[in-house]
Amino acid sequence: MERTSGGRLPGNARAWSRRELLSVLARAGAGLVAAPPLLELFGAQALAQESLGRPNRKRLIVLWLDGGPSHLDTFDPKPGSPGGGPFRALPTDVAGWSFSEHLPSFAARAERLTVVRSLHSKEGSHARARQLLHWGYTPNPSVAFPSLGAIVAHEVGDLQHDLPAFVQLLGEPWGSGYLGVEAAPYLIADPTSRLENLARNGAIDAERAAQRDLLLQLLDGDFAQRGGGRVVHEQAVQRRRARTLMESKLLPALDLRLEPDAVRDRYGRGKFGQGVLMARRLIENGVAAVEVALDGWDTHKDNFRRTKALCDELDPAFAALLDDLTERGLLADTLVLCIGEFGRSPEILAGEGRNHWTSAYSAVLAGCGVPAGRAIGATDERGAQIVARPIAIPDLFATFAALLDFDGSRKFQASTNRPVTLIDPDGAVVKELLPG
Amino acid sequence: MRWKSAALFVLGIAASVRFAFAALDEASLAEVAPAAAPRAPFPTSRVVAQIDAALAAEWEAQGLVPAAPASDATWLRRLSIDLLGTIPAADEVIAFLADPAPDKRDRTIDAYLVDRRCAENLAALWSHLLLSASGVNEAKLTHFLQRWLADALANGAPFDAIVRDLTCSSGTGDDPGPMAFQLAYYDTLETLAGVTARAFLGLQIQCAQCHDHPFDRWKRDEFNRFAGFLLDMHGDLRVPVGKRVATWTLINRAPERELQAKLNRLARAVSGDGAMGGGADDAMAAAPMASDAPAPPLDADRVAAIGEALRLLRRGDRAAVEAVLPRLPDEARELVVRYRDQSELFGTAGHLDGAAYQPVDGQSRRAALAAWLTAPDNPWFAQALVNRAWGHLFGRGLIEPVDDLTASKDRVLPELLQALGAEFAAGGFDLRALFGALVRTRAYGLAATTTESPEAAVAQERRFAARTLRPLTPEQLARALEQAAAGQRIDGSPTSRSREQQRLLAELVDRVTAIDANEERRVGASIPQALFLMNGRYSHRSGELKKGGRLERFLDAKRSPVERLRDLWCGTLGRPPSEAEATALFAALAPRRDDATRAFDDLFWALLNSAEFQTHH
Structure with missing residues (x-):
């Protein structure tokens, strides 16, 4: 089936038919080296056009900085202050706004992103803070909240799509709670290694597979009648999603070997960098929400050496992602969020550590219409307290709902008898982060 | 010459110190262990x-x-998974179902409770509960803790004694045993405080570490006083790359004395020619030093500063110690600052229920904590x-x-x-x-x-x-898969998990789907698990032709088709096939051997992929 070009293909703007694309894919998959221009073309845009489906459907990429990154050593530096630490600050094109010297790519792209420096919360323990940052609600043990990624998958994504609507790379899985197993994340523990178990055993032909399925249905049907209905349903859903994945023509999206080395190098060859690259590929292929985790920011000791090492991974990956999304015209519909569960103390402790800090911390947003080149909110000269525009996490989530174009006030039945809204109703939209 | 006498000097100190501490520990434990009062059996x-x-x-x-x-079959499978962590073997199921005695459930319960696998199952669960907050240390220490716990539980040790051992043992040597718990957190006593309260008292005080708990009753003050009981714990854990645990120490010692010991050692190390490390087999020498590289030569002033700090500490003159700080070498300054911070925060100890704490000479704080934790009138x-x-x-x-x-x-x-x-x-x-x-x-x-x-x-x-209904946990599923493929019952082997188990766990443990509010991994159906069961190692030819294995039993022509089907069902789902199932499947059993093998593969695949197999019901 011929497609018309969307005018976004670089170089010779020729549309590739699906058949041509697939044959190129197959050849590349067999290990033959394809010429770089070919790879650039089929690897991204062409498939993206077809699989994005509803035009202007929004997408989410979360770069989850696990452990609580020190805002003073990343997004809100205060060099020269008593607890400012040894890192210098890089000025940006935006007056009065700088990044740590170890995030030069962020600084260079300041006019394409937005930093929020006045986040605050009451949750200082990792478990609760991580939950708050994923659920947008103060943790409540009697409600199984869905994570932001699952919400986006459910409300904005296409749950019938070949690829799961919510994919997580590295890190811990953040489930779909009361939204049900359809929106549950597909966790890829290591984006650089081959995915296993994706092919049916060669000795089982289609007929035999069908026979096996009949036997399985017999067993499951019987169990469902004996009280196992919900479990049978959940497993059936996951099995169906697994099968769809196995048979999907979009499966090459999960194969990083199809990207040219130069591209893979740009993102950084560590697991996180490669995970961010895979996130881009997944978004291009119709996945609604991807979260990539970078762990290690909980620097109670040795903060400066470790933070620098983590920035060395974060910086190129974020830059490559931003550049690629911009070039492919995807940034307008994709929200990129760079955030952790809290910041770190202005006081430097024994062992060169920083403690948890919830009174003020930062996050970076880009894309999806967020007005770029701005710093929202400000902290005092030590980075300890907010002096302007405090923003609570529920406020941020209310803003996400607006940016990603879903209705945060939709109610669902959680396990307690009270219905729960997707987004905490106490959150107030941050108007400075909305387009226009 | 100097080396020899210096080494002897150090060894001499080490020996006397170690002896002193050993005595202290025994005294503390004697304080804590209750008189062997006869206890009424549990009614x-x-x-x-x-x-x-x-x-x-x-x-x-x-x-x-x-x-x-529930039916007998369901009940037996349920009990087996809960107590033993695995499904029952086919022979067990068939025997149980056929047993007409009215007390068969009672006898099975008693048999399972003293089965070694029960002790190992509970030991594994408790070990994870206790060690999971320690990050990388869990992998290093879990098998020691599990083995000790399994032995203790198998011997029927009362749980208060177990908790006391976990809370206040001390020592050094080969096998840390109960000390593995505290060793995992030897340099993060706040985390240890949180885990202790959560595991043994069911209290989530760890949020109060940074500030008063947002909605529970715990104040930061109370958390700090609770953590204060751990202040006299000093430990070290060294694990060379590729090994399990090489050296470790866990002792009771007042923080001032611990600091003095470390400063002493530091002073010895950097004085003179600077190439002399701590005493070779001095237990205290295992305490953490910044690195094993020789310390850079220091000027006399700094060495003198360490000596001065030591003297001031002995005098208890904190203000003067602060004044000396800038002159100390980095490592020494870090030690002193840490001591100062910790003793400010955790200096006084107090019980969570407000019960009075009076320091008693010769009783370590941890011993006092252990006694309070396990006291019959402890509220939690x-x-x-x-x-x-x-x-x-x-x-x-x-x-x-x-x-x-x-x-x-x-x-x-x-x-x-x-x-x-x-x-x-x-x-x-x-x-x-x-x-x-x-x-x-x-x-x-x-x-x-x-x-x-x-x-x-x-x-x-x-x-x-x-x-x-709950899904099987990854550990339970791994054991169930292995048991299903084997024909005979797999008995628990003391602490060493079979290689197959290890492989399976490595593949399955990632297959969790959500973290709920309590940080427990809540296992559910997931795509990777579905893929594994549909296409992975157990999806084809998995009931190997091992002697006595599942496939061999199925192909055994000496048994009737009915028996063989029943054996297969009982070995996987823990129940015989229903009428409908048997009728539908009878045709699957063909006379030729290779057809029978094929039939087996398909049946086995369906059984393992069924919701019933993967559910704990």
Whole structure:
């Protein structure tokens, strides 16, 4: 089936038919080296056009900085202050706004992103803070909240799509709670290694597979009648999603070997960098929400050496992602969020550590219409307290709902008898982060 | 020459110090271990009747109709998974179902409770509970802790004695045993405080570490005073790359003395030619130094500063110590600052229930903590354990989350929990007896609900009027897969997991789907698990032609087709095939051997991929 070009293909703007694309894919998959221009073309845009489906459907990429990154050593530096630490600050094109010297790519792209420096919360323990940052609600043990990624998958994504609507790379899985197993994340523990178990055993032909399925249905049907209905349903859903994945023509999206080395190098060859690259590929292929985790920011000791090492991974990956999304015209519909569960103390402790800090911390947003080149909110000269525009996490989530174009006030039945809204109703939209 | 005499000097100190500390530890433990008072045996039948009555009254009050009793097969599989962590073998199932004796369930319960696999299963669960907050140290220490715990549980040690050992043992040597718990957190005593309170008391105080708990009753002050009991714990853990544990130490020592010892050692190391490390086999030498590289030569002033700091510390003159700080070498300054910070925060110790704490000469703080934790009048200890046991067996506790006793609003029959806690304490914290009682209740033997309405199902399950279905955990699934493929019963081998188990676990442990509010991994159906079962190693030719293996039993022409099908079903699902299943499948058994093999593969695949196999029901 011929497609018309969307005018976004670089170089010779020729549309590739699906058949041509697939044959190129197959050849590349067999290990033959394809010429770089070919790879650039089929690897991204062409498939993206077809699989994005509803035009202007929004997408989410979360770069989850696990452990609580020190805002003073990343997004809100205060060099020269008593607890400012040894890192210098890089000025940006935006007056009065700088990044740590170890995030030069962020600084260079300041006019394409937005930093929020006045986040605050009451949750200082990792478990609760991580939950708050994923659920947008103060943790409540009697409600199984869905994570932001699952919400986006459910409300904005296409749950019938070949690829799961919510994919997580590295890190811990953040489930779909009361939204049900359809929106549950597909966790890829290591984006650089081959995915296993994706092919049916060669000795089982289609007929035999069908026979096996009949036997399985017999067993499951019987169990469902004996009280196992919900479990049978959940497993059936996951099995169906697994099968769809196995048979999907979009499966090459999960194969990083199809990207040219130069591209893979740009993102950084560590697991996180490669995970961010895979996130881009997944978004291009119709996945609604991807979260990539970078762990290690909980620097109670040795903060400066470790933070620098983590920035060395974060910086190129974020830059490559931003550049690629911009070039492919995807940034307008994709929200990129760079955030952790809290910041770190202005006081430097024994062992060169920083403690948890919830009174003020930062996050970076880009894309999806967020007005770029701005710093929202400000902290005092030590980075300890907010002096302007405090923003609570529920406020941020209310803003996400607006940016990603879903209705945060939709109610669902959680396990307690009270219905729960997707987004905490106490959150107030941050108007400075909305387009226009 | 100088080397020899210096080494002898150090060894001499080491020997005398170690002896001194050994004496101190024994004294502390003697303080704590209660006189061997005879304890009344746990009144199992009375407790069972009590629980049955309380639940029946609750069901009546709530208008709940309990589910039907579970079948023998379901009951046996359930008990096996709960106590032994694996499914029963086919022979066991068939024998149990055929047994006409009215007390067969009782006998099975008693047999399972003393089975080594039960001790190992519980040891593995407790070890994970205790060590999971320690990050990388869990992998280094878990097998030591599991082995010790399995032995203790297998010997029927009362749980209060186990907790005391876990809380205040000290020593050094080959096998840390109970000390593995504290060693995992030897340099993060705040985390240890949080884990101790959560695991043994069911209290979530760790949020109060940074500030007063947002909604529970715990204040930061109280947290710090609780952590203060751990202040005299000093440990070190060294694990060379590729090894398990090479050197470790765990001792009781007042913080000032620990600091003095470290500064002493530092002074010795950097004075003179600077190439002399700590004494070779000095237990204290294992304490953390910044690196093993020789210290850079220091000027005389700095060496003198260390000596001065030591003198001032002995005098207790903190203000003057502060003044000396800038002149100290970095490492020494770090040690002093850390000591100062910790003793400011955790200097005084106080119990969480406000009970008075009087330091007693010769008794370490940890010993005092251990005594208070396990005292019969501790408000939380007994109830926390009972609730945790209940949660393990029934799928949810009387109070949910299972270890949030004070803040939880989701409580069913809290007065029953209190009564059970009292019985548990009075009966000597006999964990085996407690489990034995809980699995004999009527509620434990109920089937799953068959009601259509989800709200009614939830209401029934929450009050234990119907069984809560749960997916098998990765560990349970791994054991079940291995047992299903083997023909014979796989017995527990002391601590060494089979290589197959290790492989399976490595593949399955990632297959969790969500973290709930309590950080417990809640396992559910996931795409990777579905892929593994559909296409992975167990999806084809997996019932290998091992001697006595599942496939060999299926192909055994000496048995009738009915027997062979029954053997296959019982070895996987724990029950014989139903009429409908048998009729539909009879045709699958063809006379030719290779057809039979093919039939087996397909049946086995379907059985392992079924929801029933993967569910704990």
